[in-house]
Amino acid sequence: MLRSMYSGIAGMRGFQTKLDVVGNNIANVNTAGFKRGRVTFQDMLSQSSSAASAPTATRGGMNPSQVGLGSQVGTIDNIHTQGSRQTTNRALDVALQGDGMLVFGQGFDPTPAGFAGFAPEGIAANVELQYSRAGNLYLDDNGFIVNPSGQYLMGFQANGTNDGVTTQVDAINIPKTADSFSISSDGTVNYVEAGETKVAGQISLAKFSNPGGLEKLGGNMYQTTQNSGQMYVDSDGSGDFTAGADSILYTPESEGTAKIIAGALEMSNVDLAEEFTEMITAQRGFQANTRIITTSDEILQELVNLKR
Structure with a gap:
């Protein structure tokens, strides 16, 4: 359960950074020469529960079994496209x-x-x-x-x-x-x-x-x-x-x-329609990760209640 909670925390941090970048883009929509920012994500280290194995004469091969530990900010890019x-x-x-x-x-x-x-x-x-x-x-x-x-x-x-x-x-x-x-x-x-x-x-x-x-x-x-x-x-x-x-x-x-x-x-190369879409995506992503934490907390509470 703790692993899923930490994954949720990592996701919240990433989407908070995305919201920060989107907010900065919107704030500079009328700034001359401004170039918008963009956030990309990447997964974090995965924990392996079993390694991959090669096929043999009597048994087929097996793929690795891994559990991811959440996401993190990969890059924060400056997009140098032509502004209006x-x-x-x-x-x-x-x-x-x-x-x-x-x-x-x-x-x-x-x-x-x-x-x-x-x-x-x-x-x-x-x-x-x-x-x-x-x-x-x-x-x-x-x-x-x-x-x-x-x-x-x-x-x-x-x-x-x-x-x-x-x-x-x-x-x-x-x-x-x-x-x-x-x-x-x-x-x-x-x-x-x-x-x-x-x-x-x-x-x-x-x-x-x-x-x-x-x-x-x-x-x-x-x-x-x-x-x-x-x-x-x-x-x-x-x-x-x-x-x-x-x-x-x-x-x-x-x-x-x-x-x-x-x-x-x-002027700025910020597209407000695109930024509002990204803002909604980041907001929903943040909310989804908070649900991971609350759900994990509820399951932990059930485990605690087994001991009475």
Whole structure:
């Protein structure tokens, strides 16, 4: 009886975790760039009452007899499917249509004097990088494009073309004297100054071999892990952000990377109908496991009552 009770407890714990994940998904249904979570289960160690045996000349073979000890959470996955697009008509809102993530940097001085310590690859060696699909961007007081947390949007200088020269990557700045600015589908940030159109830079994208391996940091941000895989890039627009790491960036619309849509945001990929279904399934699963415990308790009570 105790074995069945422990199986019920294990099942309740698993379904509680599932409810936690589903609840987080529903809470973020309107969060820009949010990627939903998913829980999978696996069985726990089984206890063998008899081992398998091979057939003989006088007797057939026998399968093993085992009793399972419940279930446990196998994985909690981040599902990086495309989210729906919401039009905002705001110049600094960008949505990614396709693979890739926006790259944000912090921990460095983006002014020209602050870039004295560049690595040979053209990347500031002390830049701390994080990644996001949330494209609600802003201009700070110095004209740098930042996210809501103040992290700088990283991009290629000029138009991102290489011509055999390593492209420098740093924060994108729009001068205060600019009359207007726009972002094109290939990530080029243009601005108009004194009637002349100029290029401030080109937004860079990171593309991972295993985006599900990225770790959520909160604030719609992700960081790399040992299982997220290396970032990939087109030729020469690359550089190492950390010693020994193959950290490489793409330009938008190259090598299968995303197209940038200005004046829009990629919203959450949460499907409320699916989440409510999963919530009901988790609730019923939790209730069923509580019945295992109460039924086992009733049987134990009957055994105790045998001694009177």
